[in-house]
Each structure stands twice: as C-alpha cells, then as structure tokens.
Amino acid sequence: MTDLFATSRESQHRSVRLIRASHLDEDLSALGEGARDLLKRGGFSGRPGQIASLPEGSGADAVAGVGLANDPQALGPAALGLAEGVWRLEGPLHGLDPTLLAISWAMGGYQFARYKTWPRQPAKLMPVEGADMAEAKRVARSIHLVRDLVNTPAQDMGPHALQDAVAALAKEFGGKSKATTGDKLLKDNYPMIHAVGRAAAEAPRLIELEWGDPAHPLVALVGKGITFDSGGLDIKPSAGMRLMKKDMGGAANAMGLARLIMDAKLPVHLKLYVAAAENAIGAGAFRPGDVLASRKGLTVEIDNTDAEGRLVLGDAIARAVEDEPDLLLDFATLTGAARVALGPDLAPFYSNDPALSDAISRGGVAANDPVWQMPLWDNYDSWLDGSISDLKNAASGGFAGSITAALFLRRFVGKTRWAHFDIFAWNPEDRPARPKGGEMLGSRAAWAMLKERYGKGK
Ligand code: BES
Ligand code: ZN
Ligand code: ZN
Secondary structure, rough: OOOOOOOOOOOOOOOEEEEEEHHHHHOOOOOOOOHHHHHHHHHOOOOOEEEEOOOOOOOOEEEEEEEOOHHHHHEEEEEEEEHOOOEEEOOOOOOOHHHHHHHHHHHOOOOOOOOOOOOOOOOOOOOOOOOHHHHHHHHHHHHHHHHHHHHHHOOOHHHHHHHHHHHHHHOOOOOOOEEEOHHHHHHHHOOOHHHHOOOOOOEEEEEEEEOOOOOOOOEEOOOOEEEEEEOOOOOOHHHHOHHHHHHHHHHHHHHHHHHHHHHOOOOEEEEEEEEEEOOOOOOOOOOOEEEEEOOOOOOOOOOOOOHHHHHHHHHHHHHHHOOOOEEEEEOOOOOOHHHHOOOOOEEEEOOHHHHHHHHHHHHHOOOOOOEEOOOOOOHHHHHHHHOOEEOOOOOOOOHHHHHHHHHHHOOOOOOOEEEEEEEEOOOOOEEOEEEEEEEEEEEOHHHOOOOOOOOEEE
C-alpha cells in the first residue's frame, strides 16, 4: 500500500482547512480577503468533497468542503485532489472524529495499481490532532487489502491465489494457515464446498487461518470466497455476471477483519475459514435437482445452482461451530436481494443474539460504517423445506431473498452466537472516500463491536 500518512517529523508541509457549507462565511473568515474572494468566484461552497488550492499568503494552502460536517468521508477526495506532498489539517475539525478523518483520507487516496500506472501519488496526511493514528493506519491497510483482493480479476484471484493471500496474512502476523483442497474435501466431509467448485479448472478448497492465544475467547470468521460466480448451469445473464469477480468479497472482508484483529493484537483466539470455489460450468458441474450431502448431515436439494454461496458457507459454518466459538461472524456477497433492499452502502446483517445485534449497530455508528439489522423471520423458514431432502437451496416464491438466504445459513449454525453480513462489497461509482470498485463493508462495524467486546485493541 502506498503510504498515505506522514510522520510528525516531516518539516515540509502544507495546510488544508475544513470548511462547512452550513457555516461558509464563518469558516472562511479565518482566511484573507483575497482568498475568500477567489473561493467565492471559483464557486467554492463547502459542499462535501470540494477541494480548492489557494495562493501563498491566503492563511491556508487549501480548503476542503465538509458540507454539514456530519460525515468524515467528505475529506476523502483530498488525498488525490490536493497536490502531492505532505499536508496537515489546520483549524477546527468541526466535531468530526479525528481518527475517522484520517481513515477517510486514506480511503480516498486508494489507487488499484496492479494493472495500471497512475499518473500521481496520493498526498500524505500528517498526524491529526486527537487521532489514534495507529488505528487509522491499521484500518487503512485493511481497507486497501480488501479492495485489492476484490478488484483483482478472477483470472488472478482464483481459489489458489486466495489461499496464497490468506497464507501471506498468517505469515505477516505469526499465525498458521492451511487448506483442504479438491477431493480431500470429500474425504474430510465438506461435500457442498466440493460440489460447488468441482467443475472449475482450479480445485475448490476450505482455507483456514488460526492466530492468537488459545486461552483467549475464540472468535470465528467465515467468508464466502466464490472467486467467480457464473451462476453455474443456471447461468447468469451477462449484466448479472459482469461483476462476479467480486463474489469473494465476503472472504476479503473476513480477511480484512482478521487483519485488524491480528494487527491490533486483540486478546482473542482467532479462526478464519474461507470457503473458496469458482462456480463454473462444465461436464462435472452440480445440477439443479441434485441432492447434496452436507457436513452437518442435512441433505440439500439444488433448486438453483446460482444460490451457491449458502452451500459453501453451510459447510464452513458447520465446521466453525464445531470449535464452539464465543462468537461467529460470517461475511458474504450472498444475494442480489440485499442490494435491492438497502443499496451498496448499507450492509444488512442478521443475528441470533440481540445484545450482539445492538453492539454491531453501535459499531456501525462508531466506525461510520453503516449497517442495518434485518430479521431472521421464523415464519419464512418453512419456505426452505425440501420435498425429497431436508432443505432446498432457494426458497419457493422468491420473496425476501436476503432473509431466506440468512435462514438457510441459520440451519447450519445451531446455538452458537452468530451474525451474518449480506454485503455488496462494491462501490458502483466514485464517491467521496469510496472509489469505484471493491469495498470493505460491515466488517469495520464488526471491528468496532469486537473492540468493545474484547477490549484493549485500540
Ligand atoms: N453472488 C450472488 C449474489 C449477488 C448478486 C450479490 C449480485 C451481489 C450482486 C449469489 O450467488 C446469487 O446469485 N444469488 C441468487 C440467489 C437466488 C438464485 C436464490 C440471487 O440473489 O439472485
Ligand atoms: Zn450465485
Ligand atoms: Zn454468488
């Protein structure tokens, strides 16, 4: 990752002031008259994300609009809108959280450089007064990791590459990783992961990472790692398939959260499970009407091969609960219905534990990573009942697609304290601090919850 933060020792730096649209005259009064005039004539109104540079002697080198000052991400465009070099936030922060401001700077400064040389480097930010810069750096690195993983096309981010990425993460923080691959999945009883991925050129696998002191409470993370979702034999139309390199976005988010936990040395025992497979089409592909065995012992009739995420997750979740974790969190780009319900910004989440739900909602506010609790509506559960099997993988009727997918997962969870995030993992267009492409969503809210629950990871 390009370093977006400068140290306080850097002597050469320029200054940028935060300006509210709601208090435009008041906030601009700190500048000289010439600068104010220049800004007014240039149409500067303090709207979120607006940046303007100022000539020498203006009282600041630049201004950045923050609108109503209710969203630190308004600062996002600064890192690529201000000139290269080192910058310092000067003047009042208008109540914006200093750590979130620093994180927003780094969110906006992201450039995916694997296949393209960008014409410039992002500007660097000096430590923000009152900010926890170590936390800002951790979060920034995680966000960039998640985005890089999601943005990498399936050709370079297949099940094996995903395994390598988990192994690299384990190595960086002194954890252990391993994978159960191909036919070994059948031998070790992961039939659904195997079935979903068996038609692809690269073998499916369950990738595991373990870190931390076994005496600490066990936190299990599970991620949907479908490295490409063609839909399988129930093939997706072109428009629906176009973005499906991002179908490992749940795995990427779980890895980003694992990275935060390890980097902050949160006192937990961490186990990460990534169910990695490509949902491909081929002579060996699983079919509509097939009845799969599962790790938990439930039989699952395939109603639609495009509802593959819940299958690989079913086996991975069944494995994770065998360890009896204190907490199980799963992340998945599970349904198109979630996107229809809440759009790309808000992560819908489900939980079987009210206190955990509340903590996640609070975490979303604290981290400025909005999440929205959705109901595990018992009355819809019977829609998953199978006629020749215990359950089927897509509910009849097509109502409440995100809820029924969550209910499917619940059948594999049992009594474990659990939350499930049905995320989009993608910014459909450029917005302040949210460049088009892969995105970390929901897992920053989960991180805030974990810090609150297990303490001292700040
Ligand atoms: N990966 C998709 C869900 C998805 C689609 C996420 C678009 C984000 C954007 C998933 O595997 C899928 O295709 N789900 C189906 C389930 C249906 C067949 C029951 C869906 O949501 O349409
Ligand atoms: Zn699918
Ligand atoms: Zn999918």
